[in-house]
Amino acid sequence: MKKTLLILITCTVFISCKEPVKKDITYVNSKFYKAIEDIDAVQYDVQNIRTFSDGERWDNKGFAVIELEPTDSIFGFHFYGIRNDINKSAIYKDGIGFHISNNDNSFEMEEIGSWVIAKPGGQMIQKGFFKLDQEFKNVSVIENEKSFVISYQFEDDIKNKIRNITKVIELDSNTFLPQKITTTLQLEIGDMQIATHIFSNMKTNENVGKSIAQYTQDLNTMDLIVEEELLPNPLLQHSLPTIELKNLVNHEELITIKTGQLTLIDFWEVWCGPCIASFPKVEDLKNKFAADLNVIGIVSDDIPNAVKFVEKKRATFLNLIGNKELKKTFHITSFPRYFLIDKNGIIQKEYFSFSDQIEKDIEELI
Secondary structure, three states: OHHHHHHHHHHHHHHHHOOOOOOOHHHHHHHHHHHHOOOOEEEEEEEEEEEEOOOOEEEEEEEEEEEEOOOOOOOOEEEEEEEOOOOEEEEEEOOEEEEEEOOOOEEEEEEOOHHHHHOOHHHHOOOOOOOOOOOOOEEEEEEOOOEEEEEEEOOOEOOOOEEEEEEEEEEEOOOOOEEEEEEEEEEOOOOEEEEEEEEEEEEEHHHOOOOHHHHHHHHHHOEEOOOOOOOOOOOOOOEOOOOEEEEOOOOOOEEEOOOOOEEEEEEOOOOOHHHHHHHHHHHHHHHHOOOOEEEEEEEOOOHHHHHHHHHHHOOOOEEEEOOHHHHHHOOOOOOOEEEEEOOOOEEEEEEOOOOHHHHHHHHHHO
């Protein structure tokens, strides 16, 4: 009896002394990285939901295959993705993007950057699938019955004017792979955006049905579409058309753009990242050449937020409200777009992005 009692007491002491596993971010992080160590490829079905502060909601479904490629400088992986509702695919491999129209059995290719994720097939890819965030302001972990939910809060992205950045990652408690990733952010102009990827039917390694190389080989059965070289804008070397538009910050005032002074016209939109990034540079040009240069911005979409943005930036150059007819007249199909008009009212130059060449041409015309 005494021997039995001694054994029970010893077991009780042993169990009570054993520290419970602390399931914090360090624990979850180590489990996650252990789970992906042996994964070279993954495929999944996905639902991509995007919600905007104006009530607009995108809900797209598709399929993706991702292959890890540590030497890739853009993503660290190659991928294939297809968006089901419009039957368009994308392949990314070794810095080249292939944009596929399955209905037409055709594709286009381009040397690309990270923006390939915004294309239809690329929208099925979650860049953070194979990594947990290491730099954050605050983080918390909750253990549910079948998952761990990690909530991150990040510092504001001053460079890109993005605030209130959060990310919530739900990891399967058995596989420690993502089931759901939701990112929330607020742009400088005030729009809140929520992007959610929900994953299902996940398979890894030898269970992946098709490799990226095989998807690339399929391109041999499709027609390659080669973009025709852009023709010069027919407005170049011609007089500036008559432009009469409302003042952006005072809708009651109607403005006619006058010639007689060197003028730079900036066609921009609030949803255009490069437009927003170059806006201060346009302001700098206006200030540097104040005595010789007239700068005019023209924006057509989302006027309320455009007004907020211009006021927040305290822009000193005039901004006007454009329209579809004006964009058609100037053959505007992408943003930003700049036109330089000389003192005689002749359109001398067109620029498809902001560059140092604009300032050089201004100096030459002055």
